[in-house]
Amino acid sequence: MMSLAHQITEELEVLLATLTEGELLPEQRTRLGQLLRDHPGARRFYMRYVELHVLLEWEAGAGVLDPADQGAVLQELLQLEDRAATSTVHQAKLPSPTRTYQVDRPSTREVGQVLWYLGTRRVVWGPIAAALALVVGLVVVISGPSGETPGESDSPAPPLRASESVVVATLTAERDAVWYRRPGEELYAGQRLTLTEGFAEITTKRGAIALLEAPCTFELIDHDNAIRLIKGKLVGICETESSKGLLVRAPLMDITDLGTRFGVDAASPSHTDVHVFEGRVEIQRPGALDTARGISAGRSLRASAGTPLLQTISHSAVDFGVIVPTVIRLPGTGQALAPNQADTNWQITAVNGKPIEPAVSPVASDSAAYYLGFPEDPMESKFISWKPPSSPGAGDYFTYTFATSFNIPDGFDPDRLRLSVRFIADNALAAVIINGERVVIDGEVMIEFQRWRDFTLADHLVAGHNTIEFEVRNHYADRFGTAGQVGLRVSWQLSTLKTLFEKNAWARP
Amino acid sequence: MSEEAGQSEAFVTDFTSCQSRVYAYIFTLTGDREQARDVLQEVNLVIWRKAEEFEPGTNFIAWAFQIARFQVMSHRQKLARDRLVFDDELITGMADIFSEDDPFDARREALASCLDRLTTNHRNLLRIRYADGLAVKDMATRLGKSANAVAKVLHRTRMALLDCIERQTSGGR
Numbered sequence: 001m002m003s004l005a006h007q008i009t010e011e012l013e014v015l016l017a018t019l020t021e022g023e024l025l026p027e028q029r030t031r032l033g034q035l036l037r038d039h040p041g042a043r044r045f046y047m048r049y050v051e052l053h054v055l056l057e058w059e060a061g062a063g064v065l066d067p068a069d070q071g072a073v074l075q076e077l078l079q080l081e082d083r084a085a086t087s088t089v090h091q092a093k094l095p096s097p098t099r100t101y102q103v104d105r106p107s108t109r110e111v112g113q114v115l116w117y118l119g120t121r122r123v124v125w126g127p128i129a130a131a132l133a134l135v136v137g138l139v140v141v142i143s144g145p146s147g148e149t150p151g152e153s154d155s156p157a158p159p160l161r162a163s164e165s166v167v168v169a170t171l172t173a174e175r176d177a178v179w180y181r182r183p184g185e186e187l188y189a190g191q192r193l194t195l196t197e198g199f200a201e202i203t204t205k206r207g208a209i210a211l212l213e214a215p216c217t218f219e220l221i222d223h224d225n226a227i228r229l230i231k232g233k234l235v236g237i238c239e240t241e242s243s244k245g246l247l248v249r250a251p252l253m254d255i256t257d258l259g260t261r262f263g264v265d266a267a268s269p270s271h272t273d274v275h276v277f278e279g280r281v282e283i284q285r286p287g288a289l290d291t292a293r294g295i296s297a298g299r300s301l302r303a304s305a306g307t308p309l310l311q312t313i314s315h316s317a318v319d320f321g322v323i324v325p326t327v328i329r330l331p332g333t334g335q336a337l338a339p340n341q342a343d344t345n346w347q348i349t350a351v352n353g354k355p356i357e358p359a360v361s362p363v364a365s366d367s368a369a370y371y372l373g374f375p376e377d378p379m380e381s382k383f384i385s386w387k388p389p390s391s392p393g394a395g396d397y398f399t400y401t402f403a404t405s406f407n408i409p410d411g412f413d414p415d416r417l418r419l420s421v422r423f424i425a426d427n428a429l430a431a432v433i434i435n436g437e438r439v440v441i442d443g444e445v446m447i448e449f450q451r452w453r454d455f456t457l458a459d460h461l462v463a464g465h466n467t468i469e470f471e472v473r474n475h476y477a478d479r480f481g482t483a484g485q486v487g488l489r490v491s492w493q494l495s496t497l498k499t500l501f502e503k504n505a506w507a508r509p
Numbered sequence: 510m511s512e513e514a515g516q517s518e519a520f521v522t523d524f525t526s527c528q529s530r531v532y533a534y535i536f537t538l539t540g541d542r543e544q545a546r547d548v549l550q551e552v553n554l555v556i557w558r559k560a561e562e563f564e565p566g567t568n569f570i571a572w573a574f575q576i577a578r579f580q581v582m583s584h585r586q587k588l589a590r591d592r593l594v595f596d597d598e599l600i601t602g603m604a605d606i607f608s609e610d611d612p613f614d615a616r617r618e619a620l621a622s623c624l625d626r627l628t629t630n631h632r633n634l635l636r637i638r639y640a641d642g643l644a645v646k647d648m649a650t651r652l653g654k655s656a657n658a659v660a661k662v663l664h665r666t667r668m669a670l671l672d673c674i675e676r677q678t679s680g681g682r
Contacts, residue, residue: 013668017660021646026591029593033596033599036595044606046537048671049667051533051613051616054532055616055620269618269621304525309521309525
């Protein structure tokens with residue numbers, strides 16, 4: 001690469017530095033073309049230089065520099081400018097890794113995320129993304145508005161600065177681990193650890209648990225509830241109130257726990273997968289112009305290098321050797337029923353708390369209004385609905401109680417089970433009553449009929465027979481003054497998760 | 510998953526993973542970022558429209574290069590002569606050098622490793638330039654330095670990275 005005559009090399013380098021800024025003058029273009037035509041070595045150098053520029057544009061992670069970082073850059077520039085005045089570019093050398101190791105070094109993949117950033121800013125992805133979504137049906141578009149300038153966008157999680165002296169987590173357990181660490185050891189912000197073989201359990205200062213599976217490299221950052229996963233697999237468990245909000249900064253996405261258990265698979269450099277076993281997490285692509293995207297239990301998404309798209313992938317907990325998941329799927333509303341067939345698993349038992357005698361079973365609905373924006377999935381769930389034959393009383397809104405029951409089989413400890421529910425209610429879900437206990441859903445009384453919502457219940461479950469009621473509020477009359485149709489759609493599951501570090505099984509096989 | 514869905518998924522994977530490589534190819538042939546961006550969009554649309562013509566199992570990147578090369582030449586015809594950086598002959602000569610077997614991914618991986626070996630300040634400089642998307646002149650304004658000084662440091666950083674990538678991919682450290 002460096003066999004070109006020194007003079008040509010210098011001239012070429014000036015031209016290329018100008019080219020990368022998009023500021024080549026006509027005579028410079030002519031000269032560049034001439035050099036590339038006349039010198040095969042120049043041509044090869046040009047190709048490598050442009051490729052590097054593109055990769056940096058495409059891959060450099062969109063980190064937000066804080067003022068301290070900019071100050072550091074300024075100082076570096078001051079020093080380097082002086083040196084540059086008296087030396088040629090070929091004297092620039094990479095310092096050795098041992099000398100240059102920085103506590104707050106970002107992961108290489110973090111520096112590598114501009115691909116996505118550019119995908120949203122500089123390349124019109126809209127038609128492609130839309131086509132992908134429509135034709136393939138397995139991708140979710142998260143492309144941001146084109147042409148938006150940096151700084152106008154929503155930032156990802158705030159930058160996390162490292163410090164050598166802050167204890168942020170503890171190594172609480174390990175199994176077959178190959179590394180020079182011992183359980184009970186405190187871990188500091190800025191420490192980068194590699195687990196060559198086996199499994200390890202890290203507990204953050206706020207009590208969140210990160211289970212790591214080799215081969216795995218991760219870094220502690222200056223945050224009481226966060227971990228940077230550089231490579232490998234991690235399962236996050238947040239069981240206590242204080243541990244909620246665990247942030248996992250993975251190579252291609254940031255994952256924030258919203259009270260849940262989830263797995264992150266960053267074993268491959270080309271993509272990062274997130275699997276939500278229970279509850280819900282929020283995903284943010286580094287540098288994303290979009291706000292965070294939430295996903296709930298039983299769902300999995302993949303972020304790939306080189307694309308702004310998040311791809312829905314098949315959900316799999318079995319890929320994580322550090323956990324033993326068990327899922328009991330419950331039949332969704334209207335599952336496998338034809339339109340207008342009664343769903344006898346469910347009954348509408350009361351209106352405004354007043355029992356209906358006899359209770360009625362809602363029917364599977366094929367109303368186009370219900371499926372507009374919520375694609376029908378008859379094998380998982382359909383809307384079930386009921387239209388009162390006459391006004392159930394005076395007023396604009398009525399609350400209808402949809403009741404059903406499910407069984408927790410022998411051998412499962414109800415205290416370790418989670419009930420993950422995904423629902424849409426027409427018009428809104430007012431409350432949920434589990435075994436006679438009324439529970440608050442996200443602190444809301446009224447949730448509008450406009451998108452899937454979800455919640456996870458960990459309390460009030462009992463062994464054997466369980467009853468659950470969904471109170472759905474519905475506007476009484478349509479515009480013709482007749483009784484309105486009330487509807488509910490639910491997909492749900494019970495699940496447990498046992499980790500390798502637990503002595504007692506959560507569920508007997 | 511059905512065979513069709515599997516193929517669609519494979520196509521999407523190929524399509525998304527080749528983006529930076531195809532962009533680099535187009536940028537090299539056009540010598541101009543704005544043109545490269547325009548052509549990449551056209552190429553992506555063509556790839557998507559012709560998806561059914563792609564035979565699963567054959568070389569996706571070779572197919573994408575072929576489409577990109579055609580689109581570059583086609584795009585040139587729409588441009589005023591003074592906006593063209595290279596002539597047709599040079600473009601053809603450079604396009605012929607590109608090979609689908611070129612170890613692009615190895616260099617890409619090496620770049621990640623080499624970035625890791627830069628000092629924090631050099632990485633931050635690259636972040637401002639590439640992640641924040643600031644032009645050199647804007648960086649200079651922000652940093653209170655001359656554009657020439659910023660350009661020099663940026664260039665030296667790129668050269669150091671090129672050297673590192675070259676060493677890593679040729680087996681030397």
